[in-house]
Amino acid sequence: MRAIPLLALLLSGWFAVPAHADEAQDWLKRLGRAEQQQSYQGTFIYERNGSFSTHDIWHRVQDGQVRERLLQLDGSAQEVVRVDGRTQCVSGSLVAGLGNSPGASAQVLDPQKLNSFYTLAVIGESRVAGRKAVIISLAPRDQYRYGFELHLDRETALPLKSLLINDKGQLLERFQFTQLSTQAPDERDLQPGKDCKPLSVSSQADDVPAAQAWHPSWLPPGFQLVRSTTRKDSRTQAVVNSQMYEDGLARFSLFLEPVSGEAATESRVQLGPTVAVSRRMNTPQGEVVATVVGEIPLGTAERIALSVRSGPAPEKP
Structure with missing residues (x-):
């Protein structure tokens, strides 16, 4: 058949x-x-x-x-x-x-x-x-x-x-x-x-960074946080937080990084099934760029990026 x-x-x-x-x-x-x-x-x-x-x-x-x-x-x-x-x-x-x-x-x-x-x-x-x-x-x-x-x-x-x-x-x-x-x-x-x-192992940040307190306030039904890591960029010394979410089949990652000047801009990119949506946010502590990357529809990635808020990070299930 x-x-x-x-x-x-x-x-x-x-x-x-x-x-x-x-x-x-x-x-x-x-x-x-x-x-x-x-x-x-x-x-x-x-x-x-x-x-x-x-x-x-x-x-x-x-x-x-x-x-x-x-x-x-x-x-x-x-x-x-x-x-x-x-x-x-x-x-x-x-x-x-x-x-x-x-x-x-x-x-x-x-x-x-x-x-x-x-x-x-x-x-x-x-x-x-x-x-x-x-x-x-x-x-x-x-x-x-x-x-x-x-x-x-x-x-x-x-x-x-x-x-x-x-x-x-x-x-x-x-x-x-x-x-x-x-x-x-x-x-x-x-x-x-x-x-x-x-692979070189990135050094982990000793203290909890401000970026780690950021998280999406909206997730598609079924997606859960499965991994969260924090590291220091060896070049800029900026603390970068990455969070992986999945629904049991599909996955996406959220990267949060403090920036200054023109280090990063907002963007929407799609290559085949993979999308990358970046949003730049002003905070009392400075500017933070949130980037959603994964094999999910562009509209989904945009909505997740727009929902990123500061506050207590969601607990790992």
Whole structure:
């Protein structure tokens, strides 16, 4: 059966069938287990904003530890090595968005939570990289997030293909395997290249900065603060606070930084699915720039940025 366009399903009311939702939740549970338990290696393409890149991936699960290595095959060699979702080293300037590539996220999907903000359904079957797949649709229940279409391997539930789709049914981003093997990669395949440089650890600020007291007074339903970090910029010595929010699938980050003079201006930028909205604010302590970055609709990012207020920071759930 060919994949049914997401927009057509939205209009048809197909998602209202409970059996399809239950089956979709079961597949998402399998997906969550597969990425933490299944070793694999392969090649995938990444499409964004009309451009393509090709990547090799090695993903090995051993003794409860997940190790993986990504290598871009086009142009100059660009690489990232991760252990249990934590980046160990990088080379080059990897294409923005690869943080959501197959196997890249330590995020565990909670189908019951997702069902509150996305309509889940099994919408057909496909064949990707020579393997049979089942197609899962996650259609947003509001205008604050994008829709997803996942093609999961029938044998392992690994994601063979992932599409990010806006409210007009337009494709914003694609991951798609062209070759996949479930054989565990060799140790040598997981070793970083000589140009893969360890990440430097930023020094953490000792005292709580004014920026950390800023937070969005409005969030799309379901989004929660999952991480907040504070560091000192080694060049300017300014204290920068970053906050990550997610709804169990989509994510965005809020960066808060004190500025002076013409150091930063307000902006609205969109590149494919990724948006960056900056707002400059005057405070008794000086000027602060709040920047929202993530794969969310531009209107959502703008509303979040406009809602940023000072006061007690929201507690981490």
